[in-house]
Amino acid sequence: MGFSTDAIHVGQEPDPATGSIVAPIYQTSTYLQDALGQNKGYDYARTNHPNRKALERCLAKLEGAPSAYVFTTGMAAIDAVFRLLRPGDHCVLSESVYGGVFRLTTQLLVQFGLEFSYVDTSSVEKIEAALRPNTKMLYVETPTNPTMIVSDLAACGRIAKDRHLTLTVDNTFLSPYLQQPITFGAHIVVHSMTKYLNGHSDCTGGVAVLTRAEDAEKIYFIQRSAGAGLAPMDCFLVSRGVKTLAVRMERHDANGMAIAKFLHGHPKVDRVVYPGLPSHPQHDIAKRQQRGFGAMISFDLGTLDAARKLLNHVKLCSLAESLGGVETLISHPATMTHASIPADIRQRIGITDGLVRISVGIEDIEDLIADLEQALDKI
Template sequence: MTTKKHGFATRAIHDGQKPDELTGAVNVPIYLTSTYQQEEIGKNKGHEYARLTNPTRDALEESLCSLEGGTSAHVFGSGMAAITALCTMMKTGDHVVCSDNVYGGTGRLFDKVMTNYGLTFTYVDTSVAENVAAAIRPETKLVHIETPTNPMMAITDIAAVAAICHARGVELSVDNTFLSPYFQQPIALGADIVMHSTTKFLNGHSDGLGGVLVCTKPEHAERFRFVQKCTGGILSPFESYLLLRGVKTLAVRMKQHDANGRVVADFLKGHKAVERVFYPGLAEHPQHELAGRQQTGYGSMLSMELGSLERANTFAKSLKLCLLAESLGGVETLICHPATMTHAAVGAEGRARLGITDGLMRVSAGIEDVEDIVADLEQALDRLGS
């Protein structure tokens, strides 16, 4: 556990990332070893086998724990591996309440895999806190929310939902991937566990998969360390190193992501080819005020409605600088089509219920010169007419 005596950017650079004691190297070394020499039977230097611990991974977990303000952090080979580890808190017969508009892979895991082991799930619009209260049952063990949601950018009041959960003896987990700990601190708002796909903003360079659970209780730490040991879904030393490198620049990157996101949202709102923009930083967003209270920025994630699959595809094929690709949070601007990419598994009926149309495009504004991002979006949108 680390302290908060320093500011966020300072902790991002230094917590968990001490110079190497042997050589003085300012970067944490990549410890490429599967096992460790033991001094004698029953005595080692803190490490036995790489599935259990690795010095590079240990440094990363200390860093991420500090940034989210938790008591322990546990990294996994992907965001989905982290969500899977989260599910190991439950047993047959337990119930989970989940945001109805989450990453498609989360719902796919819950409905297609975890239900086979006797877990049950209820999906509600968690942006209305009363929906959460109404969905909790005696067998409910966890409420899992994503805020802002992917890709509709709905906001959930974390503090209000946390109060409901704790009054009913239920734990709250929050997927904080879209904002990163720089713009949102769920634990400070009452969350018990924070989850990230570290592939996104924490890494920031689109070059490594990963996931993390940041926890607040000793029993969480014991459980997830055990899961890492038993299932082996751990993050590799090299990807741990990439993530440590990415985290060092998180503060400066997020500032630029946020600045660019606001400019892009304003531009798209005014373009005749765009029917609607979903971005909490716009005054017309229904939860703009809530976002301003529980976040310290609006970030770079937004979605826009173009009206049809044909128009969306014409736009996508016309891009020259921005990249049509899944994922988000990289330094480059990434644009995806949720209906055929991130939320294909939800199905047409499920997408219709959530408002994910064939004309919806999600934008992850990068940190390029914003004038260049806007110019590329403009030339692609102009091909659509009005």
């Protein structure tokens, strides 16, 4: 079946008990046992529940893997994936990885004996130079948040294969509709489902998609033991969101390109970073491995003052953290999402004080351009 058919139907079969087309929300913490040791497949909602199982089946199918496990947030899913490593193991990560991943690895996971190196994963040479005898994982975010650096997934897949590494890819910015990392050799795909997969900014969630049975077994153990599996109502919301993923992503993609072109031609904007523009350093790689360019754009207004003026004057675009919802969100990475990254590292990886990130929604494009135009006029 095609992507949209799978997104609508896998895991979403009509309820056999009532015929309800939409799966009911199983808002219960526990399940009646028929007899000692006998149940209908569920016993306790931390361990599993039908809404979680339905969503996990659907997401595994969309990413092209045998299994997926959903968590309360993207960070919980990513934390579970790092727990596949053992004390003394080393992981190479994209240096401009999402700020929360930087905080988790540098401030928490190092306390458990894991080692991390942050490199520009758009460079095969830099990845190879960072590898050590104890390197076990290559963790790539592409495109990166918010610097929009694209890594060559086929090259990463080759390195992982040659060096026996687990390749984990954060596919949050594009969703499985626009990018399928497993086809390039990824073993694990993670998402913040809070973003495009849910798409309506009304719950948080995360998923780890797994190609190998041994990883799946461990991740399921972590999910049910540590207890960060996603609750029924939130699974229902993400399942509902996923049904429209393809049409939303088409519109996000078209709006993203239109806003990138508008900003690129605007005299008050110093620099636009969007993989869909030929000026982007990895434009050709993005064209090769992505089905579209998405709707995440960063642009530099030169100074904090200019960025503040724009952000204080937008009316339709909302000044808020997060991304990937139907509504346009705009933010200032240096003081918001990436504030936990030290200033010198922020500067080095291009998160300047004048950098603004926009998550272009699916509103009418004329309205979005008019809003940005009037706010840019205030600078």
